[in-house]
Amino acid sequence: MMNWDPLFITLKLAVVTTVILLIISIPLAYWLVNTKSRSKPFIETLISMPLVLPPTVLGFYFLVAFSPGNAFGNWINEWLGIKLVFSFGGLVLASIIYSLPFMVHPIQSGLSILPHSLTEASQVMGKSKWTTLFKVLLPNCKASLLTGIVLAFAHTVGEFGVVLMIGGSIPGKTKVASIAIYEEVEAMNYSAANFYATVLFSITFCILLMVYLINGGYLKRFWK
Amino acid sequence: MIKIDIHKNLSASDGPMNLRIKCEIKKGELVTLYGESGAGKTSTLRILAGLLKPDKGIITVENANWVNTKNRSYLSPQNRNIGYVFQDYALFPNMTVLQNLEFASKKGQNKKVITDLIEMMELGDLQHRKPQTLSGGQQQRVALARALVRKPNILLLDEPLAALDYKIRLKLQDYIARIHNEYGLTTLLVSHDIGEIIKLSDRVFVLEQGEIARKGIPNDIFSNKKVSGKFKFVGEVLKLEPQDVVVIVSVLIQNNVVKVIADKSEVQSLGIGDKVIVASKAFNPILYKIE
Numbered sequence: 001m002m003n004w005d006p007l008f009i010t011l012k013l014a015v016v017t018t019v020i021l022l023i024i025s026i027p028l029a030y031w032l033v034n035t036k037s038r039s040k041p042f043i044e045t046l047i048s049m050p051l052v053l054p055p056t057v058l059g060f061y062f063l064v065a066f067s068p069g070n071a072f073g074n075w076i077n078e079w080l081g082i083k084l085v086f087s088f089g090g091l092v093l094a095s096i097i098y099s100l101p102f103m104v105h106p107i108q109s110g111l112s113i114l115p116h117s118l119t120e121a122s123q124v125m126g127k128s129k130w131t132t133l134f135k136v137l138l139p140n141c142k143a144s145l146l147t148g149i150v151l152a153f154a155h156t157v158g159e160f161g162v163v164l165m166i167g168g169s170i171p172g173k174t175k176v177a178s179i180a181i182y183e184e185v186e187a188m189n190y191s192a193a194n195f196y197a198t199v200l201f202s203i204t205f206c207i208l209l210m211v212y213l214i215n216g217g218y219l220k221r222f223w224k
Numbered sequence: 225m226i227k228i229d230i231h232k233n234l235s236a237s238d239g240p241m242n243l244r245i246k247c248e249i250k251k252g253e254l255v256t257l258y259g260e261s262g263a264g265k266t267s268t269l270r271i272l273a274g275l276l277k278p279d280k281g282i283i284t285v286e287n288a289n290w291v292n293t294k295n296r297s298y299l300s301p302q303n304r305n306i307g308y309v310f311q312d313y314a315l316f317p318n319m320t321v322l323q324n325l326e327f328a329s330k331k332g333q334n335k336k337v338i339t340d341l342i343e344m345m346e347l348g349d350l351q352h353r354k355p356q357t358l359s360g361g362q363q364q365r366v367a368l369a370r371a372l373v374r375k376p377n378i379l380l381l382d383e384p385l386a387a388l389d390y391k392i393r394l395k396l397q398d399y400i401a402r403i404h405n406e407y408g409l410t411t412l413l414v415s416h417d418i419g420e421i422i423k424l425s426d427r428v429f430v431l432e433q434g435e436i437a438r439k440g441i442p443n444d445i446f447s448n449k450k451v452s453g454k455f456k457f458v459g460e461v462l463k464l465e466p467q468d469v470v471v472i473v474s475v476l477i478q479n480n481v482v483k484v485i486a487d488k489s490e491v492q493s494l495g496i497g498d499k500v501i502v503a504s505k506a507f508n509p510i511l512y513k514i515e
Contacts, residue, residue: 117314120275125328125374126302135327139318 002195005172006180010200013088013163013176014156017095021103021152022145024096029107030133048105050098059165062094086168091176094166095156102151110144111137143215150211154204225251226272226378226410230281230291234267234434243267243434251286254404254411256421256442259431265414266311268431269380272412273308274301285378307371307379307409311386313363315355321366322351328373341369344406345399361392365399372403379404379411385420390479397423418446418458418499419478446499456503457482461496475502 028047032040050058066073066084077083084090114137122132138145160178167174169183177196184193212218226249234241243264249255257265270276272283274290277298283291290299316324325338342351345365355363364384371379381400385393397420404411404424415421421428422442430438430445438445446458459477471491473484484502494500 115312115314117310117312118316120273120301121308121310121314121316122327123275123301124273124304124306124308126305126330127327128302136316136318140316 002192003180006175006177006196007199009088009173009175010157010177013091013095014153016092017099017156018103018149018153020092021096021099022149025100025103025107025148026133026138029104029111030137032104032108033111048101051101055098055159055161056165058094058098059162062090062162062166066090085166086170086174088167088174091163091167091174094162095159098159098162099152099155102155103148106144106148106151107141110141110147114140146214147211150207154207157200157204225249225286227282227284228268228272230271230278230283232267232271232276232278232280234264237262241434243271245271245434245436247429247436247439249410249412251410252408253427254413254425256413256415256425256428257431258415258421258428258445259437263431264434265431266382269308269382269412269414272378273306273380274299274304305374305376305378307374307376309364309367309371309379309381309384311382311384313355313367315363315366315370317354317356320352320354321347321358324355324366324370325373328370330374333374337373337375341372344403345369360388361396364388364392364396368396368399368403372407375407377408377410379407379409381411381413383414383416386416393417393420400424418442422446422458446501455509456501459500459502461494461498461500464491464494464496473500475500477502 032044063085064070066076068074068077068083068085073085082089084093118136118140119132122136127135158178159176160182163174163176164179164182167176167179169175169179175183177200181193181196181200184190184196228248229246230243232243234243241262241264245264245268257268259265267276271278271291278291278293280293281291282289282293285304289297290304291297316327319327322338322342325341326335329335329338342348345368347362347365347369350358350362350366355366358366368384384400385396388396400411400413401424403409413421413425415424425442428438428440428442428445429436457477459475459482461473462476462481463472463474465472465474466488469488470485471488473486473491473494475482475484482502
């Protein structure tokens with residue numbers, strides 16, 4: 001009997017991470033598109049860092065920062081009652097940071113190619129920034145939103161280094177599918193590894209295929 | 225009455241430009257801003273709409289202060305209640321024509337305004353279509369209608385007809401004239417088309433390098449001589465052909481080319497591309513019905 005837990009944890013992690021990322025990334029991308037602040041290049045660099053940094057670097061700093069052995073980690077643990085190391089909460093937080101560029105970048109580029117006159121037209125009609133963002137701007141970059149959601153989701157599914165370092169591979173709690181594959185291979189248990197690998201492969205293939213079908217307009221043509 | 229007295233340093237394509245606009249516009253007037261590109265016409269509209277902040281100066285509208293940099297008061301574009309038609313129309317692609325108009329309306333505003341505007345701008349058959357499926361002229365009509373939903377007192381038109389072909393342009397000029405009168409608007413129009421300006425506007429401000437160089441009624445601005453012609457048209461010189469003692473001047477009037485015989489001394493100051501008035505007073509024109 002196969003153990004489905006790692007797959008469920010992977011999916012749960014990906015869903016929670018994607019939802020939170022979407023909520024964070026929309027205002028962040030909007031700010032990046034519109035700001036004239038001098039801090040913009042620094043913020044953009046920080047957001048993009050996970051693209052180039054080995055996940056172990058992020059994992060290492062995470063471990064150091066949130067370990068109950070130091071003052072900050074201890075404070076969070078005692079005052080907020082949240083344990084971020086070797087826990088699902090920690091996995092979510094690390095995944096959010098790690099997948100942030102995959103959500104922010106598409107939304108940012110989607111917003112920045114919209115003509116500025118759309119925003120101005122909405123302003124002249126007495127609409128607030130938020131109304132403009134949600135009623136005018138976002139509906140006109142649905143493709144970018146979808147790309148962001150899917151990339152962030154798929155990237156979270158594919159995480160390995162960060163979740164291994166922060167989560168510590170606790171069965172039923174933080175052991176996600178990608179780690180399970182690694183461990184099954186180490187234990188020479190190839191059929192189990194193959195099972196997890198096949199599921200991950202099919203899920204990510206289907207998700208990405210969906211994006212290309214939708215954004216390429218193939219589905220619309222099919223329905224018509 | 226709109227009183228504008230503002231300064232703004234702009235970085236135009238050919239270096240920095242100092243925009244210094246001082247003018248008064250009477251209620252109900254239709255004023256055209258005319259001038260070369262980069263002279264500051266669009267910037268003036270944007271400052272009046274609140275989309276661009278002036279560095280210094282005052283804007284008052286009907287005795288209400290919109291901008292006063294001395295006491296740092298600044299009315300946001302949301303609160304100015306202006307109708308603005310953008311050069312690219314800025315219709316929202318995610319909404320149908322009707323939804324575009326509905327989005328513009330104020331909270332709790334009577335929907336009758338929208339039905340009236342749809343009827344007036346003849347958008348009935350188009351109201352459930354998305355903007356990108358409409359022709360340029362149709363989009364322009366939607367943009368005009370949308371700018372009027374909030375019942376603004378001031379209408380700003382930024383080269384609204386520049387991208388349209390001649391016939392549709394004429395039709396839309398009629399729409400503009402009609403809404404200007406029917407809604408009692410004070411209208412500011414940016415236009416390059418002299419025929420259009422003469423047809424529509426009460427007064428013209430000629431902008432040169434960020435300043436109003438000349439003001440006046442269109443006929444005075446665009447002709448140096450007073451011609452009391454029985455009929456006259458504005459056109460553009462296409463060709464000058466010297467023939468013995470005279471010169472044949474080809475003039476493009478709207479979409480017709482007309483040949484005019486002129487004296488050599490008369491054409492000395494003329495060049496190809498010059499705007500001219502073709503006028504005549506000594507003969508009787510004959511009218512033939514063609515359509």
